Amino acid sequence: MFKRLIFILVCVSVHVSRAQVPTPKEHFGFAIGDDYHLANYTQTEAYFKKVAQAVPNLVKLQVIGKTEEGRDQIMMIVTSADNHKKLDRYKEISTKMARAEGLSEEQARAMAAEGKAIVWIDGGIHSTEMVATHQLIETLYQVTTRTDAETKRILDNVVILFTHINPDGQELVANWYMREKDPTKRKMETIPRLYHKYIGHDNNRDYFMLNMKESQNVGRQLFVEWIPQIMYNHHQRGPAGSVLAGPPYRDPFNYVFDPMMVTGIDALGAAMYNRLNAEKKPGFTRLNGSSFSTWYNGGLRTTTHFHNMIGLLTEIIGGPTPEEVPLVPSRLIPNNNTPNPVTPQKWHFKQSIDYSVSLNFAVLDYAARNSDHLLYNIYSMGKNSIERGSSDYWTPYPKRIEAINTAYQADQAKTRGARGGGVAAAAADPMGWGSRSAGMPLKFYESVMRDPLLRDPRGYIIPANQADFATATKFVNALIRTGIGVEKATADFTVAGKKYPAGSFIVKTAQAFRPHIIDMFEPQNYPNDFQYPGGPPIRPYDAAGWTLAYQMGVTFDRMLEGFDGPFQRLPYGELQTISAQVAAGSGGYVLSTKMNDAFLAVNDLQKAGVEVFRITQGSEMGNFYVPASAKAKATLDQVAQSAGLRVTGLSKKPTQAMEKVKPLRVALWDTYGGSMPSGWVRWLMEQYHFPCNVVYSKEIDAGNLKNKYDVIVFVTRAIPVYRGADNDPYAAFRTETKEEEIPSEFHATMGRITANQSIAPLKAFLEAGGKVVTIGSSTNLAYHLGLPVRSALSELTATGEERELPSGKYYVPGSILRVSVDSSAKASWGLPGQADVYFDNSPVFHLSSEAVAKGQLTPLAWFPNNKPLRSGWAWGEAYLQDGVAAFEAKVGQGKLYAFGPEITFRAQSHGTFKWLFNQLY
Structure with a gap:
C-alpha cells in the first residue's frame, strides 16, 4: 500500500x-x-x-x-x-x-x-x-x-x-x-x-x-x-x-x-x-x-x-x-x-x-x-x-576498379587477339550476373588493390618550414575543430629519410574519424554518373571534389608506412596558435607575399599610418618592404604574435626597385536579397582587414564611379550572360521585386546589372583608370566590353555555328583542378608556378594571340595538359588543355581581371586568395 x-x-x-x-x-x-x-x-x-x-x-x-x-x-x-x-x-x-x-x-x-x-x-x-x-x-x-x-x-x-x-x-x-x-x-x-x-x-x-x-x-x-x-x-x-x-x-x-x-x-x-x-x-x-x-x-x-x-x-x-x-x-x-x-x-x-x-x-x-x-x-x-589506419588498406575508388578492368582488357587483347571473347563477355556482364563462372582472375585484383604504392596513407606530416605555415595552421585548426586528433613535433625529426623541423604537425589515420582525415587530404574520386549510357550527367548534390589541403595550398607529405617521432598529442579541440618574433631591422622589414597574412599586416600598417612598399624586381619581387620605425615594429610585433607572421629584419634597405603601396577605395558588388558569394568575400575582407564598401546596381548605373572607387569586385553571378542585343533571354520569365512592396530604406539596393544600363558606366570606370575584378560567371564582362577573347569550351555545329560543348562531352561540376600560373605577373605575385583551383563548370578562354603579343591581354593561369583534375569529377577534361583560366586586360587606363575559377570559394580556397588580394592595392 x-x-x-x-x-x-x-x-x-x-x-x-x-x-x-x-x-x-x-x-x-x-x-x-x-x-x-x-x-x-x-x-x-x-x-x-x-x-x-x-x-x-x-x-x-x-x-x-x-x-x-x-x-x-x-x-x-x-x-x-x-x-x-x-x-x-x-x-x-x-x-x-x-x-x-x-x-x-x-x-x-x-x-x-x-x-x-x-x-x-x-x-x-x-x-x-x-x-x-x-x-x-x-x-x-x-x-x-x-x-x-x-x-x-x-x-x-x-x-x-x-x-x-x-x-x-x-x-x-x-x-x-x-x-x-x-x-x-x-x-x-x-x-x-x-x-x-x-x-x-x-x-x-x-x-x-x-x-x-x-x-x-x-x-x-x-x-x-x-x-x-x-x-x-x-x-x-x-x-x-x-x-x-x-x-x-x-x-x-x-x-x-x-x-x-x-x-x-x-x-x-x-x-x-x-x-x-x-x-x-x-x-x-x-x-x-x-x-x-x-x-x-x-x-x-x-x-x-x-x-x-x-x-x-x-x-x-x-x-x-x-x-x-x-x-x-x-x-x-x-x-x-x-x-x-x-x-x-x-x-x-x-x-x-x-x-x-x-x-x-x-x-x-x-x-x-x-x-x-x-x-x-x-x-x-x-x-x-x-x-584500417594501422595496417595496409586500399579504399576501393572507381579509378581503382577502372584500373582493374583496363588491366584485364589489355591482357585479354594480348592473349586472345582478334577473338576478343573475354573482353566482350566481361563488358556484357560487368556485374557477373549472367554466369556463376563470370569474373576475372584474382591476379587482376591484386595487381591494383594490393599494389603497395596505392595504399591509403598511415598519416600525414605538415612541415613547419613551408612558405605559409600560418595558413597550414589554419588548416590544422579546421581539423581540430572537427574532432581530429593532431600531434605536434617537440623536436626535429626524420621520417623516410626526410628531415622535418620541430613544430611540424602530424595527423595519423589510426583514429576513429579516419574517414574525415582521408577526405581532407586525399582527392575525391567521383564516379562517372549519367542518366543512361551516352546520356547527360546527373548533377552532384553539391561539389564533386573539395580536398581542403589542396584548396588551402598546404604542403604535406603522405606516409604509407607507420612512423613515430618526438610527437606530442594535442588535447581534443585545442586550437593551435603560432607566434613569431620580429627581429631587429635597422634597414626595415620584408614580408613575403607567399604568406596570406602579409596582406593583413600591410592593411594594419597602413591603418597605423606606416608607409609600405612593394619590391618589383629580383628574387624578392612581390614582397612587401616596410621602412624601420617604432610604429612599424609595434604593428608587426602584434601581427607576428597573433597570426604567426614571419618577418625578416634587414640591416639595410633593399636596392631593388620598388613602388609605394597605396590604399585603394574598394567596392564589392551585392544585390537586393543578398549574394552568398559576395557575403563570403565581405567576410573574407574583414578577416584580412581590407576596408570595403558594398555597391549595388543602381549606384553603378548612375556612373561617376571613378570619383568614388578605385577597384570594383564582381563575384560570380553578378554580370549577366552576354547575348548580343538580346542580353537576357529569360527576362520575360523573371519575377522582379516591386519597390512599392518594399520599405524605402532598401530601395537603393534593388535592381540588377544589365547590359543596357550597367556596362557603359563600368567601361567608363575602367577607361578612367579603375580596376575591375571579376570572378566566375562575372568574367562575362570581357564579352560585354568586346575584348578579343572567346570561350574555349565551344564547338562548331554542322552548319558552322558556334555552341557550348554539350554536357555529354564536357562536364566539370565543383572540383579541384591544377593550373599553371605566371607568378611573375603582378596580379599573381606570391602564388606558386602551379596552383589548385576550385572549378565549377567555370569559364575558360582562348585569347587573341595578336592581343597577347601587343600586351593588351595577359594570361595569368592556364591548363597546360589534358588531365588537370586533382579531385572530383571532370568528364571530357581534355577539352581544357591550353585554355586560359585567368587573364588581365587593359581597358583604357584601367585593367580588367578575369578569374574563371572560384578563387575565394566559400572562404576555403586560401591557396588562391592572393589573386583577389593583389588587385586591392
Missing part, C-alpha cells in the same frame, strides 16, 4: 510539473502550425527559457556560443531527471565510445550497456524553411509534457540535444513575414538580405571549414563535446508531388565511409517512414526519389557521416502560407522510391509540423529501443577506422 501511494504521488508530481510548461499558444499567441503565423527568435528564446524553468528536472538550457550578430545560440538538453544527475558520465561514455581509443571489448560492451543514446535534433539552419524551425518548438513542448509510455521510454534512455542553428535568420525572416497586418500579404520570398549575416544558405556548407561562429559553436558540440550517435537535420523542401524526402539516400555514397554508417541510415529511414505509414501520413520519398546523397562533406548533416554518426536529413514541403501539393503523375505510382505516394491536395503548415514531430519521435523511439546497439556500433566503426 505504501509503495503504491509513493508511486501515485510521484505520478501526480510529474503531471503537475509538466502542466506548468506553457503551451506554445499561451506563449506565442498562436499554435505552432497555425497558417500565416511565425515566431521570431526573441520569442522562441523566451519560450525555451520558460520550458527550462518549468521542468528543470527534464531540461537544461545551454548557450553554446554567440552568433555573428551577437545573439545567444541555444541548445536544450532534454532527458529524465535521473539521467540529468549522471549527465557528465553519459557524455563521457558517448565521446569515449565514438573515439574508440584504449577500450577492450569487455569495456566497450559494458559502457554500451551503461550509457544512453545521444540524439541531436536541430532546426532553423535555413531561415526561410520555417517548418524546420517551428518543429523544434513543438517537439520540445510535446516531449516535455507527454506522459505516455513511449515518451517515458525516450526520456529514460535518450539524451536529446535540441539545437537552434541560425537564430539571426529566424529573427529576420519571421519579422519580415509578420510585418504585414493582412495575413494574405505575408511572404518570405522578398527578404532584403541574406538570412545569415554573411553567407545565407551556404551556412550549410561550412561544416568542415567552420568559418562562421554558429558553425564553430555547433561543431564543438557535435565533434568534440558530445559526438552523438544520431543527428537529425531538418530542412525544406520536398520534391514536387511528394511531402518529403528522407533516408536512405541515392548513390553515390562516399567510399571512405564505414558500411555500418550507411546501413545505420537505412535502419533509421525504415523507422521513420514506417511510422508515417502507420499514422496514415503518405508522401515520403527516398533513394532516387530525390537528389540527396551522402557523397558531399561540408554540410551540417553530411560532415557527421565522416565521423561515424548516423546523419539524417529530411526535406519537407509546407510553410505558414498554405500551398498545394502539385499533380506530378509520375509520383502517383508506388515504387521503391515512393512506396506510399501522396495525392494532390491543399497543404497547411500544421500538416508539415505534424509530420516533422512524428519523424522526431520515430527517431527518438528507435534510439530508446536500441541505445546499447547505437553506442556499440559507433565504437565498432571507430575501432574499424583505427584498424
Whole structure:
C-alpha cells in the first residue's frame, strides 16, 4: 500500500510539473502550425527559457556560443531527471565510445550497456524553411509534457540535444513575414538580405571549414563535446508531388565511409517512414526519389557521416502560407522510391509540423529501443577506422576498379587477339550476373588493390618550414575543430629519410574519424554518373571534389608506412596558435607575399599610418618592404604574435626597385536579397582587414564611379550572360521585386546589372583608370566590353555555328583542378608556378594571340595538359588543355581581371586568395 501511494504521488508530481510548461499558444499567441503565423527568435528564446524553468528536472538550457550578430545560440538538453544527475558520465561514455581509443571489448560492451543514446535534433539552419524551425518548438513542448509510455521510454534512455542553428535568420525572416497586418500579404520570398549575416544558405556548407561562429559553436558540440550517435537535420523542401524526402539516400555514397554508417541510415529511414505509414501520413520519398546523397562533406548533416554518426536529413514541403501539393503523375505510382505516394491536395503548415514531430519521435523511439546497439556500433566503426589506419588498406575508388578492368582488357587483347571473347563477355556482364563462372582472375585484383604504392596513407606530416605555415595552421585548426586528433613535433625529426623541423604537425589515420582525415587530404574520386549510357550527367548534390589541403595550398607529405617521432598529442579541440618574433631591422622589414597574412599586416600598417612598399624586381619581387620605425615594429610585433607572421629584419634597405603601396577605395558588388558569394568575400575582407564598401546596381548605373572607387569586385553571378542585343533571354520569365512592396530604406539596393544600363558606366570606370575584378560567371564582362577573347569550351555545329560543348562531352561540376600560373605577373605575385583551383563548370578562354603579343591581354593561369583534375569529377577534361583560366586586360587606363575559377570559394580556397588580394592595392 505504501509503495503504491509513493508511486501515485510521484505520478501526480510529474503531471503537475509538466502542466506548468506553457503551451506554445499561451506563449506565442498562436499554435505552432497555425497558417500565416511565425515566431521570431526573441520569442522562441523566451519560450525555451520558460520550458527550462518549468521542468528543470527534464531540461537544461545551454548557450553554446554567440552568433555573428551577437545573439545567444541555444541548445536544450532534454532527458529524465535521473539521467540529468549522471549527465557528465553519459557524455563521457558517448565521446569515449565514438573515439574508440584504449577500450577492450569487455569495456566497450559494458559502457554500451551503461550509457544512453545521444540524439541531436536541430532546426532553423535555413531561415526561410520555417517548418524546420517551428518543429523544434513543438517537439520540445510535446516531449516535455507527454506522459505516455513511449515518451517515458525516450526520456529514460535518450539524451536529446535540441539545437537552434541560425537564430539571426529566424529573427529576420519571421519579422519580415509578420510585418504585414493582412495575413494574405505575408511572404518570405522578398527578404532584403541574406538570412545569415554573411553567407545565407551556404551556412550549410561550412561544416568542415567552420568559418562562421554558429558553425564553430555547433561543431564543438557535435565533434568534440558530445559526438552523438544520431543527428537529425531538418530542412525544406520536398520534391514536387511528394511531402518529403528522407533516408536512405541515392548513390553515390562516399567510399571512405564505414558500411555500418550507411546501413545505420537505412535502419533509421525504415523507422521513420514506417511510422508515417502507420499514422496514415503518405508522401515520403527516398533513394532516387530525390537528389540527396551522402557523397558531399561540408554540410551540417553530411560532415557527421565522416565521423561515424548516423546523419539524417529530411526535406519537407509546407510553410505558414498554405500551398498545394502539385499533380506530378509520375509520383502517383508506388515504387521503391515512393512506396506510399501522396495525392494532390491543399497543404497547411500544421500538416508539415505534424509530420516533422512524428519523424522526431520515430527517431527518438528507435534510439530508446536500441541505445546499447547505437553506442556499440559507433565504437565498432571507430575501432574499424583505427584498424584500417594501422595496417595496409586500399579504399576501393572507381579509378581503382577502372584500373582493374583496363588491366584485364589489355591482357585479354594480348592473349586472345582478334577473338576478343573475354573482353566482350566481361563488358556484357560487368556485374557477373549472367554466369556463376563470370569474373576475372584474382591476379587482376591484386595487381591494383594490393599494389603497395596505392595504399591509403598511415598519416600525414605538415612541415613547419613551408612558405605559409600560418595558413597550414589554419588548416590544422579546421581539423581540430572537427574532432581530429593532431600531434605536434617537440623536436626535429626524420621520417623516410626526410628531415622535418620541430613544430611540424602530424595527423595519423589510426583514429576513429579516419574517414574525415582521408577526405581532407586525399582527392575525391567521383564516379562517372549519367542518366543512361551516352546520356547527360546527373548533377552532384553539391561539389564533386573539395580536398581542403589542396584548396588551402598546404604542403604535406603522405606516409604509407607507420612512423613515430618526438610527437606530442594535442588535447581534443585545442586550437593551435603560432607566434613569431620580429627581429631587429635597422634597414626595415620584408614580408613575403607567399604568406596570406602579409596582406593583413600591410592593411594594419597602413591603418597605423606606416608607409609600405612593394619590391618589383629580383628574387624578392612581390614582397612587401616596410621602412624601420617604432610604429612599424609595434604593428608587426602584434601581427607576428597573433597570426604567426614571419618577418625578416634587414640591416639595410633593399636596392631593388620598388613602388609605394597605396590604399585603394574598394567596392564589392551585392544585390537586393543578398549574394552568398559576395557575403563570403565581405567576410573574407574583414578577416584580412581590407576596408570595403558594398555597391549595388543602381549606384553603378548612375556612373561617376571613378570619383568614388578605385577597384570594383564582381563575384560570380553578378554580370549577366552576354547575348548580343538580346542580353537576357529569360527576362520575360523573371519575377522582379516591386519597390512599392518594399520599405524605402532598401530601395537603393534593388535592381540588377544589365547590359543596357550597367556596362557603359563600368567601361567608363575602367577607361578612367579603375580596376575591375571579376570572378566566375562575372568574367562575362570581357564579352560585354568586346575584348578579343572567346570561350574555349565551344564547338562548331554542322552548319558552322558556334555552341557550348554539350554536357555529354564536357562536364566539370565543383572540383579541384591544377593550373599553371605566371607568378611573375603582378596580379599573381606570391602564388606558386602551379596552383589548385576550385572549378565549377567555370569559364575558360582562348585569347587573341595578336592581343597577347601587343600586351593588351595577359594570361595569368592556364591548363597546360589534358588531365588537370586533382579531385572530383571532370568528364571530357581534355577539352581544357591550353585554355586560359585567368587573364588581365587593359581597358583604357584601367585593367580588367578575369578569374574563371572560384578563387575565394566559400572562404576555403586560401591557396588562391592572393589573386583577389593583389588587385586591392
